[in-house]
Amino acid sequence: MKAKARAHANIALIKYWGKRDRRLNLPAVGSISLTLDALYTITSVQFDKNLSEDELILNGQMAARRETERITIFLNIVRHVSGIKHYARVSSKNNFPTAAGLASSASAFAALALAAATAADLSLSKKELSILARRGSGSAARSVFGGLVEMKRGSAKNGRDAFALQLAPPEYWDLRLLIAVTSESQKPIGSTKGMQLSKQTSPYYRGWVDGAKKDLKEMRNAVIEKDIEKMGELCEFSALKMHALAMSSNPGIIYWNGTTVEGIHTIRSLRQSGIPVWFTIDAGPQIKALCLSDAVKTVSETLQDISGVKRIIECRPGYDASLMEHSPE
Structure with a gap:
């Protein structure tokens, strides 16, 4: 029940700013982004029956309570869908500055979504993975994909039509x-x-x-x-x-x-x-x-x-x- 994943940051070319639903992290507007090869996050997730709470190591340091709580909220979604009851040990490292306007939450939650879903033995499509990543960070839905990516605003109240899709692969345009x-x-x-x-x-x-x-x-x-x-x-x-x-x-x-x-x-x-x-x-x-x-x-x-x-x-x-x-x- 352990997995490690890598996801790249992205930069919105058509910006996302505003939410139509805060709880489900649904965007008020769609967006289009470019996924970046040089900026990435590597995250490992291990569900462990011996843990009494979730643990987060961020860039080699024990994370603050607020950061760990945000991870727990996200992992609760994975636990609910998969039926897993165990807490998880999460280790995440960015190769670039965190929370400094370089989309670290995008790569972080895309990597976490893939690692956590895999560790929990969930078999998700790219669309489903994008929806899951969005629950952690709106821009993370786009980091599931490479190249040029569009995030759909959607209109459904449950968010099932608010997901990202690839417009063009990385090799499409230099x-x-x-x-x-x-x-x-x-x-x-x-x-x-x-x-x-x-x-x-x-x-x-x-x-x-x-x-x-x-x-x-x-x-x-x-x-x-x-x-x-x-x-x-x-x-x-x-x-x-x-x-x-x-x-x-x-x-x-x-x-x-x-x-x-x-x-x-x-x-x-x-x-x-x-x-x-x-x-x-x-x-x-x-x-x-x-x-x-x-x-x-x-x-x-x-x-x-x-x-x-x-x-x-x-x-x-x-x-x-x-x-x-x-x-x-």
């Missing part, structure tokens, strides 16, 4: 995402709390939800046509709308730092000089540059020259969540 890391500290307000605050207080929330269908349709077309300019334009538009929504909450949520802003201006200047590159920013201060392979060297060197950029992580399209080990007994 995209690059360069991450300029501006801080490795945890962000001051988590995404779940931020989404709820925006829903309750931002005057722009309804407009954000209403505009999602158009953005998703246009991004699907950009993927089909391999139109990097349209994709980049939509990336920037969606990112700026999401952050405007966060900033217009009360109190306002500002995930950026000064280096983030300088990165935005730098990428726009590069584009004006003829380099095809576009930015996107998740709920954190890291700035991500979307481009094709022939622009990587110029973009990377230019971003690295910005004071405050700690390092550059080059990402290619990543692969599906995968099982690494499985011991039934």
Whole structure:
């Protein structure tokens, strides 16, 4: 009753911000993302009859009570479906900063979903695994798949139609995402709390939800046509709308730092000089540059020259969540 799995982080190109149901983690809007090969989580789960509670080792350290409780809530779903009564020992490690705007919850819960379901001897389809991962983190539903991925908002109250599906496999398009890391500290307000605050207080929330269908349709077309300019334009538009929504909450949520802003201006200047590159920013201060392979060297060197950029992580399209080990007994 032990399994180990790997899942990759993803970066939303058309952003997800807001929930229509907090308990089931149902998104208020659909989203489209790129799974990243360079960022991943490896998680092992072992159900053990001798444990009196769930245990979580996170990046080599015993996790805080709040983090363990979140894992227990998720594992209770697996226990309910599988009939297993035992608590579990969970060990999870990211190869990148946790809770810093790099989608660590996406890769973490996708890896946990696959490892826990396998350890519990559940045979789930990719769709079912995506639905399970979504219960832990909305963006985790997308990290079940590699390449370019769409998360469906769905309309059913029970969430059975809120799942991710692959739009294109990793080898479909030689995209690059360069991450300029501006801080490795945890962000001051988590995404779940931020989404709820925006829903309750931002005057722009309804407009954000209403505009999602158009953005998703246009991004699907950009993927089909391999139109990097349209994709980049939509990336920037969606990112700026999401952050405007966060900033217009009360109190306002500002995930950026000064280096983030300088990165935005730098990428726009590069584009004006003829380099095809576009930015996107998740709920954190890291700035991500979307481009094709022939622009990587110029973009990377230019971003690295910005004071405050700690390092550059080059990402290619990543692969599906995968099982690494499985011991039934």
